[in-house]
Amino acid sequence: xxxxxxxxxxxxxxxxxxxxxxxxxxxxxxxxxxxxxxxxxxxxxxxxxxxxxxxxxxxxxxxxxxxxxxxxxxxxxxxx
Amino acid sequence: xxxxxxxxxxxxxxxxxxxxxxxxxxxxxxxxxxxxxxxxxxxxxxxxxxxxxxxxxxxxxxxxxxxxxxxxxxxxxxxxxxxxxxxxxxxxxxxxxxxxxxxxxxxxxxxxxxxxxxxxxxxxxxxxxxxxxxxxxxxxxxxxxxxxxxxxxxxxxxxxxxxxxxxxxxxxxxxxxxxxxxxxxxxxxxxxxxxxxxxxxxxxxxxxxxxxxxxxxxxxxxxxxxxxxxxxxxxxxxxxxxxxxxxxxxxxxxxxxxxxxxxxxxxxxxxxxxxxxxxxxxxxxxxxxxxxxxxxxxxxxxxxxxxxxxxxxxxxxxxxxxxxxxxxxxxxxxxxxxxxxxxxxxxxxxxxxxxxxxxxxxxxxxxxxxxxxxxxxxxxxxxxxxxxxxxxxxxxxxxxxxxxxxxxxxxxxxxxxxxxxx
Numbered sequence: 001x002x003x004x005x006x007x008x009x010x011x012x013x014x015x016x017x018x019x020x021x022x023x024x025x026x027x028x029x030x031x032x033x034x035x036x037x038x039x040x041x042x043x044x045x046x047x048x049x050x051x052x053x054x055x056x057x058x059x060x061x062x063x064x065x066x067x068x069x070x071x072x073x074x075x076x077x078x079x080x
Numbered sequence: 081x082x083x084x085x086x087x088x089x090x091x092x093x094x095x096x097x098x099x100x101x102x103x104x105x106x107x108x109x110x111x112x113x114x115x116x117x118x119x120x121x122x123x124x125x126x127x128x129x130x131x132x133x134x135x136x137x138x139x140x141x142x143x144x145x146x147x148x149x150x151x152x153x154x155x156x157x158x159x160x161x162x163x164x165x166x167x168x169x170x171x172x173x174x175x176x177x178x179x180x181x182x183x184x185x186x187x188x189x190x191x192x193x194x195x196x197x198x199x200x201x202x203x204x205x206x207x208x209x210x211x212x213x214x215x216x217x218x219x220x221x222x223x224x225x226x227x228x229x230x231x232x233x234x235x236x237x238x239x240x241x242x243x244x245x246x247x248x249x250x251x252x253x254x255x256x257x258x259x260x261x262x263x264x265x266x267x268x269x270x271x272x273x274x275x276x277x278x279x280x281x282x283x284x285x286x287x288x289x290x291x292x293x294x295x296x297x298x299x300x301x302x303x304x305x306x307x308x309x310x311x312x313x314x315x316x317x318x319x320x321x322x323x324x325x326x327x328x329x330x331x332x333x334x335x336x337x338x339x340x341x342x343x344x345x346x347x348x349x350x351x352x353x354x355x356x357x358x359x360x361x362x363x364x365x366x367x368x369x370x371x372x373x374x375x376x377x378x379x380x381x382x383x384x385x386x387x388x389x390x391x392x393x394x395x396x397x398x399x400x401x402x403x404x405x406x407x408x409x410x411x412x413x414x415x416x417x418x419x420x421x422x423x424x425x426x427x428x429x430x431x432x433x434x435x436x437x438x439x440x441x442x443x444x445x446x447x448x449x450x451x452x453x454x455x456x457x458x459x460x461x462x463x464x465x466x467x468x469x470x471x472x473x474x475x476x477x478x479x480x481x482x483x484x485x486x487x488x489x490x491x492x493x494x495x496x497x498x499x500x501x502x
Contacts, residue, residue: 048123
């Protein structure tokens with residue numbers, strides 16, 4: 001299957017084409033997608049764009065939902 | 081700002097929205113179809129035509145792929161600019177879409193109830209974990225506990241098992257007697273019975289615990305174990321993921337912002353699927369949780385009625401009534417046990433966006449006071465997660481929805497204002 005390469009927190013990750021960004025983060029071993037206002041580690045909850053727990057920064061754009069964004073070649077994803 | 085005009089605009093490209101769009105388009109009108117996901121299909125047919133799981137899904141996805149229908153994927157509705165015009169945010173920026181008739185088919189989300197440890201990474205919705213696995217999340221070999229309530233748990237467990245997950249057990253809060261009653265109702269519909277039997281076969285060897293629920297999730301950096309109340313006993317089970325959802329909640333927020341009548345958490349419609357606001361129709365789970373077959377019927381009726389094909393719409397009324405009766409059985413069979421209100425401890429967070437604990441909400445008597453004093457519901461989910469939880473826990477629901485209906489980029493909001501000033 002065709003693979004896509006992107007970076008997660010600067011580290012290169014390869015995922016099958018058609019993967020969402022949240023899957024790439026899991027593939028890269030990321031447990032915490034963001035930290036809550038009181039500093040708790042958080043990761044996806046709803047998987048469908050409702051809860052905003054999976055939000056990350058994609059190509060410099062904050063508040064991107066990793067559960068609803070498809071991986072693209074060369075994409076730069078960072079967690080906070 | 082660019083503006084596009086449609087005769088019928090459909091919000092949501094799940095089964096109800098697809099049926100509505102294609103039924104309206106069959107009369108020759110111009111149809112716009114909006115969805116916030118990368119492709120059409122909704123949660124049940126996620127991934128569009130390429131990943132259509134059944135021939136029924138393929139059929140509806142092809143029908144909605146007609147020339148008369150313009151699909152706006154990855155697009156969210158922000159607000160109503162004026163009657164008949166919505167402001168939407170697309171991947172390339174904001175846009176105005178005008179319409180004569182509007183059909184809301186915004187579906188449902190899962191109900192999440194707070195229990196100690198529910199904010200740990202690895203604790204997800206049941207449909208939530210399924211959606212991520214469909215999106216490529218590696219699950220083979222992972223130990224998963226599926227919990228909560230409703231037929232979705234069975235479908236999710238079967239799907240995860242088929243992808244190589246080690247499904248430890250299914251934890252259903254309703255009783256065996258109610259499950260038995262639900263089974264009898266399923267048996268009255270050959271297609272539903274066939275589906276249930278196939279799921280049962282695929283789940284052979286996976287224990288189902290009824291009258292049971294998760295009491296806590298534990299782990300240091302992520303989920304490591306869950307505790308399950310089974311009668312008087314509490315069992316602890318190691319796992320990598322907890323897929324936990326307590327049924328579905330209609331996504332009524334846009335309808336509410338547009339002034340549609342809401343009762344019992346659902347958008348109210350007449351026999352043509354039309355709301356009290358003339359020209360605004362609703363179909364699918366937003367009118368009440370009823371499943372795929374009801375969503376398709378309501379979508380067709382709404383699409384036909386919105387495009388003036390009332391005779392064709394009327395033909396579907398009796399089939400819809402039959403599915404509505406099934407929806408009633410669904411609701412009573414999986415009604416939530418009052419004990420679930422006692423799972424949250426004083427320091428358990430209820431609002432995950434603003435980290436508001438249960439004890440901070442207890443002292444307030446209504447949603448607005450709690451919101452103003454604690455910021456509950458003021459984060460990016462805008463109360464969609466905690467508001468549904470407080471409705472169950474305290475009988476309090478968000479009292480109004482104000483624009484922007486969802487998180488929007490400043491540029492999208494500024495662009496409308498600059499236009500108005502010109």
